[in-house]
Amino acid sequence: MKDFLLDDTDRTFRAEVKDVLQRELAPRMADIEERQDWQAIRQVVRALGEAGYLRLMFPDLYRGPLAKPGLTHATILSEEAAYLNYAFETTIATALSCAYPLYHFANPQVRDQYLLPILDGTAIGAICVTESNVGSDSAGMETRIDFDEKTNEWVINGFKRYISNASVADVYIVYGLTTHTGKPQAGMTAIAVPKTAPGIHFPRNYSFMGRRGCIVGEVEFKDCRVPADHLLGERDGGFRIMLGMFNFERAILGGSGLGVARSAFDIATEHAQRRMAFGQHLGCKQLVWDKIAQMSWRIDSAELMTYRATRMYDAGIDGKALMKEASMAKLVATETANFCANETVQILGGDGLTKEYGRAEQIYRDARALTIVGGTSEMAKYLIACRDLPHIRIGL
Numbered sequence: 001m002k003d004f005l006l007d008d009t010d011r012t013f014r015a016e017v018k019d020v021l022q023r024e025l026a027p028r029m030a031d032i033e034e035r036q037d038w039q040a041i042r043q044v045v046r047a048l049g050e051a052g053y054l055r056l057m058f059p060d061l062y063r064g065p066l067a068k069p070g071l072t073h074a075t076i077l078s079e080e081a082a083y084l085n086y087a088f089e090t091t092i093a094t095a096l097s098c099a100y101p102l103y104h105f106a107n108p109q110v111r112d113q114y115l116l117p118i119l120d121g122t123a124i125g126a127i128c129v130t131e132s133n134v135g136s137d138s139a140g141m142e143t144r145i146d147f148d149e150k151t152n153e154w155v156i157n158g159f160k161r162y163i164s165n166a167s168v169a170d171v172y173i174v175y176g177l178t179t180h181t182g183k184p185q186a187g188m189t190a191i192a193v194p195k196t197a198p199g200i201h202f203p204r205n206y207s208f209m210g211r212r213g214c215i216v217g218e219v220e221f222k223d224c225r226v227p228a229d230h231l232l233g234e235r236d237g238g239f240r241i242m243l244g245m246f247n248f249e250r251a252i253l254g255g256s257g258l259g260v261a262r263s264a265f266d267i268a269t270e271h272a273q274r275r276m277a278f279g280q281h282l283g284c285k286q287l288v289w290d291k292i293a294q295m296s297w298r299i300d301s302a303e304l305m306t307y308r309a310t311r312m313y314d315a316g317i318d319g320k321a322l323m324k325e326a327s328m329a330k331l332v333a334t335e336t337a338n339f340c341a342n343e344t345v346q347i348l349g350g351d352g353l354t355k356e357y358g359r360a361e362q363i364y365r366d367a368r369a370l371t372i373v374g375g376t377s378e379m380a381k382y383l384i385a386c387r388d389l390p391h392i393r394i395g396l
C-alpha cells in the first residue's frame with residue numbers, strides 16, 4: 001500500500017483507527033463470523049460512536065483532533081474495518097448512508113432527534129430503496145407515499161427488500177413515489193421513518209453466503225404514518241437526495257473493497273513466502289508470483305481511484321461531477337476484492353477452502369456481495385460510460 005494520495009495527518013489517523021479496531025473489533029471477529037453475533041457488532045458500533053468516529057463526515061458536529069475531517073477519513077475507517085470484518089463495516093457504512101440525508105435534508109428538530117444518536121453509536125440507521133421488482137432500476141419503485149391533509153401525516157405503503165440493518169435499525173430513510181404521473185425521477189420523495197411508526201413491519205431477515213453477523217432483511221410499510229416534518233428536502237425531490245447519497249456510498253464502498261482486498265493479499269503473500277513446494281517457496285513459482293503481482297497492482301489502482309474520489313468530495317465536488325470517479329472507485333475496488341479473494345483461495349490450495357487454516361474462505365464469501373451492493377458493477381460501468389459518451393443516449 002502506497003497511500004500516495006494521503007498525507008501525514010491521514011496516516012496518523014489511520015494508525016489511530018487501526019489501534020481502536022484492534023482493541024474493539026478484532027476480539028469479536030470470531031463471534032461475528034461463527035455465531036452471527038449481532039450484539040458484538042452493536043457493541044463495536046457503540047464504541048466507535050463514543051470515540052467520535054461516526055461524525056467524520058459532518059465537520060461541524062465532529063469533536064476530535066482532525067482539523068478537516070471528511071469522506072477521506074470515513075473511508076479510511078471503512079477500509080480498516082473491512083480489513084478485519086466486512087460484515088461489521090457494512091453496518092457502519094449503512095448507518096452513515098442514513099446519516100447523510102438526515103444531516104443535509106432534515107429539518108433541525110428531526111435532524112437532532114435521529115441523526116445525533118446514530119453519530120453517537122446509540123442508534124442504527126437503514127436505507128430503503130430496493131424492492132421486489134426494483135433493484136438497479138431504482139427509479140421504477142412502486143412504494144407509494146401520500147400526504148393525509150386531515151392528520152398532517154405522510155402515509156407510506158410498500159415493500160422493501162435486501163435492506164441492511166432491516167429489523168435492527170432505529171430509523172429508516174424511505175424512498176417512494178409521491179407523484180404518479182410523468183417521470184418517476186421527478187415524483188420521488190424521501191422520508192425519515194422511526195422504527196416506532198405505526199404500520200412498519202419486518203417480515204424476515206435473509207441468510208447470505210457471506211457477511212455473516214450483519215442483518216439484511218425485508219421492511220414492509222402498511223399505511224405507515226409519520227408526521228409531516230419527517231419529509232427530507234422537498235416533496236418530489238427524493239431522486240436528487242438519492243443520487244447524492246449514492247456518490248458518497250460508492251466512495252465508501254471503494255474503502256470496503258480495498259480493505260477486503262488487502263486482507264486477502266496479506267494472507268496470500270504470507271502463505272506464498274512460507275509454503276514449500278517442489279523444493280522452493282511457492283512465491284518463487286512464476287504462476288504464483290504472477291498472481292501476487294496482479295493482486296498488488298490492482299490494489300494500488302483501487303486505492304488511487306478510491307482516495308481520488310474522496311479527495312474530490314472533500315474539495316466540494318459532488319453530484320454529476322463526481323459520479324464517474326465515485327463509480328470508478330466502487331467498480332475497481334470491489335472487483336479487486338473479488339479478484340484477490342479468489343486468487344488467495346487458489347494460492348492456499350486446500351487450506352483456502354476450509355475454516356481450519358484462517359479466513360481465506362470467509363473473505364471469498366464476503367467479497368462476493370461487494371460487486372452487487374450499492375449498485376452493481378454493470379451499473380457502475382454505465383455511469384462511467386455516460387460521462388465518456390455524453391452525446392450518445394446509452395439507454396439501459
Ligand SMILES: Cc1cc2nc3c(=O)[nH]c(=O)nc-3n(C[C@H](O)[C@H](O)[C@H](O)COP(=O)(O)OP(=O)(O)OC[C@H]3O[C@@H](n4cnc5c(N)ncnc54)[C@H](O)[C@@H]3O)c2cc1C
Nearest residue numbers: 127128129130134135136162163164373374375376378396
Ligand atoms: C447484502 C445486501 C445488502 C443490501 N443492502 C441494501 C440496503 O441497505 N438498501 C437497499 O435499498 N438495497 C440494498 N441492497 C440491494 C442492492 O442495492 C441491490 O441488490 C442491487 O442494487 C442490485 O439490484 P437487484 O438485486 O434487484 O438486481 P437487478 O437489478 O435485478 O440486476 C440483476 C443483474 O442484472 C444486471 N442488470 C440490470 N440492469 C441491467 C442493464 N440495464 N444492463 C446490464 N445489466 C443489467 C445487474 O447488474 C445484475 O447483474 C442490498 C443487497 C444485498 C445483496
